[in-house]
Amino acid sequence: MKQTGITAPEGFLAGGIACGIKKSGKPDLAVIYSEVPAVAAGVFTANQYKAAPIIVSMEQIKSKSCRAIISNAGNANCGTGKKGIEDAKLMVKTAAEVFNINSKQILVTSTGSIGKQLPMDKIVGGIKNLKATKDGGSDMAQAILTTDTRKKEIALDMGGYTIAGVAKGSGMIHPNMATMHCFITTDAKIEKSTLQKLLKKAVENSFNMITVDQCMSTNDCVFVLANGMSGVKPKENDFYTGLEKVCKYLAIEIARDGEGATQLIIVNVSGAKNEKEAKTAARAIAGSDLLKCAVYGKDYNLGRIYAAVGATSVKMDAGKIKADMKFGEKETIIICDLGAGYARAQAWGCDMTEGYVKINADYHT
Template sequence: MKACQGQGITFPRGFQAAGLFAGFKRAKKDFSLVYSEEPCAAAGVFTSNSVKAAPVLLSQQKLPNGFGAANAVAIVSGVANACTGEQGLENEAKKVAWVAGELGLPPERVLTASTGVIGKHLDVGKLLALKGLKAALSDSGLAALDAAQAILTTDSVEKTVAVQGKGFRVAGMAKGSGMIHPNMATMLAVICSDAVIDAAALKAALKQAVDKSFNMISVDGDMSTNDCVFALANGASGVKPSVAEFQEALDFVCLELAKKIVADGEGATKTFAVKVKGAAREAQAVAFAKAVASSNLVKAAIHGGDLNWGRVFSAMGSTGQAFDLGKVALFVGPVKVFNGGGPQEFDKALALEVLSARHLEILVDLGIGRASATAFGCDLSEEYVKINSAYCT
């Protein structure tokens, strides 16, 4: 499956979007809206952090058991509205009520999200001052770009992906650059489709896609209070794809968005994939792949081009999952550095060339089964520390 270049969140039929400046950030767009006039089957996956922001709590109420119905997703960038108590919940409800009123919807049909600095109250007055919200909506490519840009914080680039299925379309936009860690990252994503699918099936498909994508990436090992992934399907194409067809398209969009988040990691200069194969169970492969991709020591070694491969096994050993080093083979790119219980002689010049590339792959073959998993990460640089030492100043 290939991405449709130049297309964004409005690529599926019947969806409109807008990105506006409300004043939560100094100059850049900071309010994003995605809307379908036709009611949508809706599904959501939320942060597993026990400290959840007001918009997460409110959206979870609207999607009991992770699915329901909605027409719109409203996102503020610059204010997380997390750790803000009852006032935060009241402000978020006012935000939703305002959007619903502007669009002529009941409040329960508007999902909400926010991203930004934790501990700051949402100034609803800045939203109320915006005029002509519905008139700002458009199905144009420019509107899709505006909406994708309006959700960014420390991101350096907008992240969008769209695909054409057999008579139906799926498109998504996401933000994420720091506080990225499995289950889930500091990230927001909205995915739209014009396929015919019911809400329960959409939830099942979204969970499967998220488990393979957003839950398999790590930038810095920190989990956010505000993570949400929403999926909306309005049925405007009139096409009901098979479960496999829809899953393939949704998996593709989620995985490509996840890769773009990693590539745009705060201070990142390199990205890497960790593939674990030959595992006895998928859960074992997932645990090892996540551990290696999340290891700050592995990330630092990749940043410096240091082939310190022992850190891979150290990360794997921290999971509590058993494995037999005597059966393991470890590759960095095409270079085999460990096999059958001991280190291997290898071409150091080739290894350094692999480590200097913008993207590389670490392959661990456990040699005991057929299960596999792949996680994605980026290096840890001095620039990451610089960015996060002055986030609020």
């Protein structure tokens, strides 16, 4: 049977289990494993207050090759000082022993609440029980979730090779040169430096164009592992097209599953002076609390679109700007032409509901 998730590319295995970090008893520990060394690329949160696993992975990713990503949910290992760094390294060391690979070849991530030390006894025990299998992609996708209501997975057949991805993210979503947790695997043959360049560009057009609550996470990261096992060395452009497709799919799924959301918001900005300004305007519209409330209430309120753009430094012509809102059952399309040029951009967000407030008022308790 053809694999559909993160293990669809050749040579990738995965797994996820519950090790007791989440009080709910839901899955909270995951692994992605490559049977052969892969080159790795990554982008990380621009938040200055970086979580310990991010600091460790920023170092680890410099290695020539990578074999595994180890990840937990339920606790972000952020704001945890030196102990946090030691714990992230212990997760790496334990995984190296269990999967019998060099500890330099392992990336590590955590997600969940900030400011508490990891329950390392549970995690170390959990890693020892983790199995990576060809059928484990779905369990893996489940085990990285926090307030998400559903898994986010994709596998793209590129004709001869495959690109697959898995992501989590639902709140604290306002990436900047980075994103929520997203792991991508491919069996294409590709150089590390090329992979890094293409990933950065794909992230700019996908994860960096979504927002749920304008709150930038401390634990964001996107990793790609390319193990070359298909034997196919794709053209750079073709590979980029596939990579961007995977990133956009997952980014939109994250926005659609925004905390408490009932509607995906698709913002189409045109008439901008240049692409950068188009992106800024699209993000500003997607991020406006007032607009998000209006979408929730199906309130045709163009003033909130104009006010959101006007509050930025983006060049707009107040006499020429035009906007529209189209309410669908599950998606709302916002159109805004700035009347100042010819550049376009798209951004994605979600409506703001009482559910968002409830989830985040009760997050700890």
